[in-house]
Amino acid sequence: MNKILIANRGEIAVRIIHACREMEIPAVVVYSEADRESLHVHLADEAICIGPPSPVESYLNVDAVIAAAKKAGADAVHPGYGFLSENAAFAERCTAEGLIFIGPPPAAIRDMGDKVKSRAMMQDAAVPVVPGTTGSIDEMDRVLKEAAAIELPLFVKAAAGGGGKGMRLVTDRDTLKSTLESATREAAAAFGDGTVYVEKCLEQPRHVEVQVLADTHGNTVHLFERECSIQRRHQKLVEETPSPVLTPEIRARMGEAAVNAARAVDYRSAGTVEFLLDRDGSFYFLEMNTRIQVEHPVTEFTTGVDLVKWQIRIARGEALDFTQDDLVQRGHAIECRIYAEDAENNFMPSTGKISLLKEPYGPGVRNDSGIYEGYEVTPHYDPILAKLVVYDENREAARKKMLTALENYVVLGIRTSISFLRDLLGHEAFIAGDTYTDFIPKHMEDWSDSAEAPPDDVLLAAALAEFHRKPAAAGGGSDQAAATPWQTVGGWEVGSGR
Amino acid sequence: MQYEFFCNNETYTVTLEKKGDIFEATVGEKTYTIDARRATDRFLSFIVDGRSVLAHLARGDAGWALGLGGRQFVLEDPSAAEEKSAGSGGGGGGDGHIATPMPGKVVEVLVAEGDAVSVEQPLVILESMKMQNEIKSDVDGVVSKIHLAAGALANFGDPLIEIEVAEG
Numbered sequence: 001m002n003k004i005l006i007a008n009r010g011e012i013a014v015r016i017i018h019a020c021r022e023m024e025i026p027a028v029v030v031y032s033e034a035d036r037e038s039l040h041v042h043l044a045d046e047a048i049c050i051g052p053p054s055p056v057e058s059y060l061n062v063d064a065v066i067a068a069a070k071k072a073g074a075d076a077v078h079p080g081y082g083f084l085s086e087n088a089a090f091a092e093r094c095t096a097e098g099l100i101f102i103g104p105p106p107a108a109i110r111d112m113g114d115k116v117k118s119r120a121m122m123q124d125a126a127v128p129v130v131p132g133t134t135g136s137i138d139e140m141d142r143v144l145k146e147a148a149a150i151e152l153p154l155f156v157k158a159a160a161g162g163g164g165k166g167m168r169l170v171t172d173r174d175t176l177k178s179t180l181e182s183a184t185r186e187a188a189a190a191f192g193d194g195t196v197y198v199e200k201c202l203e204q205p206r207h208v209e210v211q212v213l214a215d216t217h218g219n220t221v222h223l224f225e226r227e228c229s230i231q232r233r234h235q236k237l238v239e240e241t242p243s244p245v246l247t248p249e250i251r252a253r254m255g256e257a258a259v260n261a262a263r264a265v266d267y268r269s270a271g272t273v274e275f276l277l278d279r280d281g282s283f284y285f286l287e288m289n290t291r292i293q294v295e296h297p298v299t300e301f302t303t304g305v306d307l308v309k310w311q312i313r314i315a316r317g318e319a320l321d322f323t324q325d326d327l328v329q330r331g332h333a334i335e336c337r338i339y340a341e342d343a344e345n346n347f348m349p350s351t352g353k354i355s356l357l358k359e360p361y362g363p364g365v366r367n368d369s370g371i372y373e374g375y376e377v378t379p380h381y382d383p384i385l386a387k388l389v390v391y392d393e394n395r396e397a398a399r400k401k402m403l404t405a406l407e408n409y410v411v412l413g414i415r416t417s418i419s420f421l422r423d424l425l426g427h428e429a430f431i432a433g434d435t436y437t438d439f440i441p442k443h444m445e446d447w448s449d450s451a452e453a454p455p456d457d458v459l460l461a462a463a464l465a466e467f468h469r470k471p472a473a474a475g476g477g478s479d480q481a482a483a484t485p486w487q488t489v490g491g492w493e494v495g496s497g498r
Numbered sequence: 499m500q501y502e503f504f505c506n507n508e509t510y511t512v513t514l515e516k517k518g519d520i521f522e523a524t525v526g527e528k529t530y531t532i533d534a535r536r537a538t539d540r541f542l543s544f545i546v547d548g549r550s551v552l553a554h555l556a557r558g559d560a561g562w563a564l565g566l567g568g569r570q571f572v573l574e575d576p577s578a579a580e581e582k583s584a585g586s587g588g589g590g591g592g593d594g595h596i597a598t599p600m601p602g603k604v605v606e607v608l609v610a611e612g613d614a615v616s617v618e619q620p621l622v623i624l625e626s627m628k629m630q631n632e633i634k635s636d637v638d639g640v641v642s643k644i645h646l647a648a649g650a651l652a653n654f655g656d657p658l659i660e661i662e663v664a665e666g
Contacts, residue, residue, distance in 0.1 A: 340627070349627035351601055351654075355556035355563060356540060379601040379626035407568030412556040419569050454505050454571050456525045460532060461542050461553035462562050462573045463501045463512035463523065468537040469557070 001025060001076050001100065001316045005069040006040070008080030009059060011370035011386055012292070013040035016078050019308040028072040030065060032058035034378050039370050046072055053380045059083045062090050066097055076100035076315060082382065085291040086113060102315040104290045108265040112288040116159075118265075122285045125264035127257045130276065130284040132199035140180065147176060147198045156180055158187035159195035169201060202284075204436045206277040207231070208243050209289075210258035211299045213310055214267045217319040222255040223303045224329045226272075226295055229435040230424070232347055237417065237440070238424065239295035240334040241302050243277075244395060244433030250281055261288060269314050270296070270307045294337070294387065297366060301333035301391040331391055332398040336406065336421045338369075338386040340377045343420035344449050351377045355413035360405040364391040364398075367409075377414055385416065395433070399425055419449050503561070503573040510573075592617075592636025594661035598652040599633065602626035606648050609659070613641045621659055624652065639663045 005028045006016045013029055017040065020027035029044040034053035041047045048068040051058035058064065060083055069077055077094050079085035079102070088109040094101040103109075112118050119129050133146040147154065154170040156179050168179050180196060188194035206229045214220040227243035228236045246254070258273035265288070272293045274286040296307045305327075310320070341347045357373040369386035371377070377385070390405055392398040406422045424430060429443050436442075501512045515522045521532040534544035542553045554565040561574035605623040609615055620632040621641075643660040646652055 348631065349600070349629055351626065355558070356554055356565070358554055358565075379603075381627065383627040409568075410554040410565035410570075412554065412563040412565055412570065413558075415570075422568050449569065453508065454510070454573070455566075456528060456530070457546065457549075457551050458553070458564055458566050458571050458573070459503060459510050459512050459525050460523055460530060460544070460546060461551065461555065461564060461566060462503055463499075463514045464521070464532070464534050464537065464542055464544060465553075465555050465557075465562055465564075466501050467499060467514055467516075467521075468542075 001312070003028060003072065003074040004076045004078055004102070004312070005030065005065070005072060005074035005099075006044070006078050006080065007059065007065045007084055008078070008082070009035055009038055009040055009370070009381065010384060011368045012080040012294070014043060014370050015368050016080060016308055017043050019306065019312060023309060023312060025312070028068070028074050030059070030068045032380070034380050037375065039372055039375065042372075048072060053378070055083065055381065062087075062093055065090075066093060066099070069094075069099055070097070074099065076102055076312075078102040078311070079291065081291050081294055086289070088113065100315050102269065102311050104265075104267050104269045104271060108267050108271075109290045111265045112290050118287065119285075121264050122261055125260045127261045127264070127285045128283060130199050130202070130286075132197055140177065143180065143198065144177060148173075150198065150200050153201040153203070155199045155201045156183045156196055157199055158183065158191060159193060159197060170198075202276055202278050204279060204438060206243070206245065206435065207236075207274065207286075207437055208246065208254070208277045208283065209272050209274040209293075210254055211293075211296070211307070212258050212262045212267065212271050212273060213305070213307070213314070213320060214262050214269065214271070215314045215320045216268055216317060219320045219323075220259050220262050220267065221320065221322070221324045221327060222258045223299050223305060223307075223327060225251060225254060226293075226298055227435060228295060229437050230430075230439045231437060232440045236295065236337065237339075238334065238336055238421070238430075238435075239298055240332065240395070240398070241298045242329055242332065244435065245277070247281070250277075250283070254283055257283070257285070261285060270311050294384070295335050297368060297387060297389040298333035298335050301364075301366070301389065302329050302331055303327055304330070331393050332395045333389060333391045334395075334398045334402050334425075335387055335389045336402060336425070337384055337417065338388060338409070338411070338421075339417045340383040340385050340414050341417055342415040343417055343447060347417075349379065349383045350415035351379050352414045353377075354411060356410060357412075358408070358410040359386075360388065360408040362401075362405070364401060365405050366390070371411075385411070396431075399431065420444070420447060423447060502576045504576055504578055505571060505573050509576060594635075594637045594639050594663045595657065596621060596633060596635065596659040596661065598624060598646075598654060598656045598658050600624075600626055601654050602631070602652055604646050604648050604650045604652060604658075605630055607644060607646075607659075609641050609644075611641050611644055615639060615641060615661060622646075633658065635661060637661055637663045 003026045006013050017027045026045040028046040029040045030048050030050045031041045032053050050064040077099050084090040088106040091101040091106040122129050131150045133143050156168040168183050170176050170179050183196045184194045208225050210225050211223040225243050226239050226241045228239045230238040261273045272289040275283040277283045340350045342350050353376045359367050366389040371385050390401040392401050499514045503510050513524045523530045530546050532544050532546045536543045556563045560578040564571045602624040605625045609621050615635045616638045619635045622633040624631050639661040642662045645657045
């Protein structure tokens with residue numbers, strides 16, 4: 001492998017550039033017209049513009065990415081996460097063009113991308129899936145009989161549904177038949193497909209995932225779990241490892257299930273098997289993410305394994321130089337995602353120029369960032385700016401380290417998730433490890449940062465700043481239309497942008 | 499010297515008097531003695547009644563963004579406050595001039611010119627950072643002009659829709 005093209009942007013592209021540098025492999029990046037001044041472009045060895053800001057015309061444009069790789073003379077492609085990372089056709093195309101795709105085989109991406117097929121494959125591989133039944137309404141007797149073996153409450157879901165649509169909760173077994181019938185009618189009307197299925201409803205589940213690494217020599221290991229229950233809009237906000245609730249026994253079983261899941265699809269490279277963990281300790285396969293995950297650094301801290309470098313090493317044919325027994329989970333790591341968004345206003349995105357940036361540092365503090373002071377956050381892409389990751393001996397020490405690091409993280413000019421994260425990590429439910437997927441609606445629903453009056457220290461600082469302000473700057477701008485120090489007003493109320 | 503700042507819909511007044519190396523300051527009823535010698539356009543470090551305070555700041559067009567103790571504050575100039583209160587007259591709290599609250603792409607325009615609309619009625623779906631957001635009407639009235647069609651890229655503050663405010 002002589003040169004790697006990174007088909008991504010933002011903090012993950014920067015993370016991969018670091019791995020390339022350390023391995024002395026030149027890194028080529030691609031960028032859209034909106035990203036000329038992005039950090040990944042500044043840091044790469046070579047950079048090639050592949051099109052307009054719209055992702056479809058640039059980062060998702062297979063032809064443009066392949067052409068860039070050819071032009072640069074790259075012999076491998078790292079897709080990062082998102083964009084083309086789980087696109088089997090792209091992986092196939094890379095191979096056909098003589099490029100090494102740094103990721104799993106296309107067939108593994110395809111198998112895991114098909115939710116019905118992967119569920120069946122997992123059952124064959126003895127990986128637990130959420131108990132449920134499938135079948136059309138014509139086979140009502142069979143469906144009812146199979147459903148009788150599943151504990152209440154149940155979900156009746158439309159096979160063609162999703163995002164809560166066509167989903168009905170059943171708490172009384174007597175209503176199951178009528179619910180199945182009405183759900184079938186509703187699904188047929190809404191989706192043109194009346195297929196419904198019954199699934200056990202997990203109350204207050206946790207989202208726990210297991211990192212796996214598989215090489216081309218038949219070695220597959222797991223690198224323990226990550227607890228990712230704290231989410232907003234189905235996007236993770238805080239991740240940690242180890243999970244505050246996993247017992248060594250469940251951890252071992254879950255790890256084994258993850259390895260079996262990976263083996264069932266002939267997996268290679270780094271991947272993540274997601275599980276739902278029920279209150280009784282049962283866990284169920286949810287899906288497999290066939291790429292590097294955003295939250296991979298917490299695993300790197302606690303296992304000492306560099307996952308991105310191993311993706312590259314596996315892709316060039318190296319065998320893992322450690323076994324499952326060599327892997328030990330040590331200490332505790334927490335990651336907080338720094339998003340450009342307004343947590344007070346339904347997590348609405350915030351764009352604009354970063355007028356000041358001060359990043360935290362210290363022992364056990366890692367900041368994977370895609371921004372710099374003066375950088376302009378555009379509306380074209382995912383709002384993730386950076387990931388703040390800390391490591392310490394135990395959970396409480398790591399939590400306090402994270403609080404301190406967040407306190408020393410200053411981003412001015414746009415709104416970010418930093419102060420929301422501080423309050424979240426200081427919440428008694430987080431301290432207690434009561435991290436369920438409903439954490440934010442349950443504990444942080446009415447969170448507000450601006451309800452209180454500014455402390456006097458803030459007013460004193462502002463007055464001192466005015467005092468020291470250069471006279472030239474103080475004189476100008478008074479007759480201009482008033483724009484706030486936020487490039488855009490955080491609120492989404494209509495007319496505010498006049 | 500007297501300074502006024504507008505923050506979270508309140509106006510605050512701070513007076514500052516330099517006496518040699520120190521400042522005497524008042525905020526409301528309280529008085530403070532401040533030892534402030536280190537100041538750049540990025541940060542201020544000062545000692546107030548024995549406590550050391552470190553603030554990071556950035557000057558915007560009409561005020562300060564300030565980071566202190568892990569929190570961020572926006573302290574606007576009083577002129578910005580006047581602008582805001584001036585703009586909030588009329589029925590439904592708006593004036594019928596709908597501008598884009600942030601840069602993004604117009605995904606769908608939900609109304610047509612001549613349509614009667616009411617307060618809080620969604621008018622346009624604007625996509626930003628992969629998220630779709632409804633832009634709602636701030637008045638009762640009739641749509642008189644649509645400035646941007648589906649597919650258009652909008653900059654912050656671009657006019658989107660004009661609504662003729664209903665009488666009474």
